[in-house]
Amino acid sequence: MTDAHRPVFEYKIGLLAPSRVGKSTLIASLLKEGQQLLNRETSVQLTADRPTLNRINATHNMVTGALKARVFEPGLVPSTPDPSYFRLLLEPRGQDLPIRFDILDYPGAWLEKGGNSDQNEQKWNECETFLSDSSVLIVPVDSVLLMDAGDTHAHLLTAHLAVSQIEQVVQRWAKNRRERPGEPAMVIFCPVKCETYLSDSGSLQDHSAQLRQQLCDQFSEVLETIREAAPHASVRYLPIDTFGCVELVSARWTPHADSPGGVMLMPKYRVRPPGTITRKGLDDLVSLLCRQLVEAARLQSQRTAAVRRVTAEFSRRHAEAQEGFFRDLWLKVNGERRRRIEAADGDEARYRDAEQTTRSLFDVLATLAERANGARLQHLS
Incomplete structure (x- = not known):
């Protein structure tokens, strides 16, 4: 797209996940880590508008405060109540070549239940349109659900991951990408909260192979949908440490009326001293997105x-x-x-x-x- 004074390249990035996976935290981390990485290693800078910065700072403060309590329970962090846009600008220093990309955050329960009400159904339809128009889809997946659901509740795993709902959105996205072969088409599956399962995070055991296999097993239909409907699309796998300084202590199923099966998995973490956030994998996500969007602009x-x-x-x-x-x-x-x-x-x-x-x-x-x-x-x- 071009305005009256300079070229402006605009893209959409969709996040596709149910509630309490950590979409807002991932977006906030993306900007903070992205700014540090790009400033350190490239001539490209990542900026955001004021409303986006306000939302990111609020999320960062909430998470940082929870970590300072030394015991962290993600389930206690409030979910996103309404849809909101994060508007980021990728721009080479000294050049007038802005690449803008918008990320939409929305209540994950809307994905699971199609909006819950007539009013929210309309808003969810707008979210679905945004997702289907996105150049890149990021699918955050709760690694604790994949790895510690337990045999007793294994039959609920697919429902809690919202696999069928994700497949429906991905199918619409894939058909849309197929009709626009000259535009970017990438899906990135990102297991999050991986600190306990990957040895490079400080864990004493390496469960990386099991984590990947679990994801592929659970999302096999989604992967097949992409291959059939948009064979040109690139599909990537990238596990991410959401905080990097936590260790899973327990994962208990507790009653929750609105969840599949009437229960919800509630993980509890201890914070590794000194409690400094070190997110592994996120730098690769930043680099991957930047390369994809700059190549699309080129x-x-x-x-x-x-x-x-x-x-x-x-x-x-x-x-x-x-x-x-x-x-x-x-x-x-x-x-x-x-x-x-x-x-x-x-x-x-x-x-x-x-x-x-x-x-x-x-x-x-x-x-x-x-x-x-x-x-x-x-x-x-």
């Missing part, structure tokens, strides 16, 4: 440049075409020849601008590509 700019080149060539031929002595004289006298030349000059300037934008985005992409992926980031397709 391809969009490249297509724009190709169209403008054809337009500029036609305008120049039209401006310089010889139409006979008397006709040429008349074009000169009435100013038409000058207007045609000015139009051709303008079209060529726009073409050069698009070419420069494409080269600049290529340079930014090359800078982002210099950072090697971590071992956690894997392909699922």
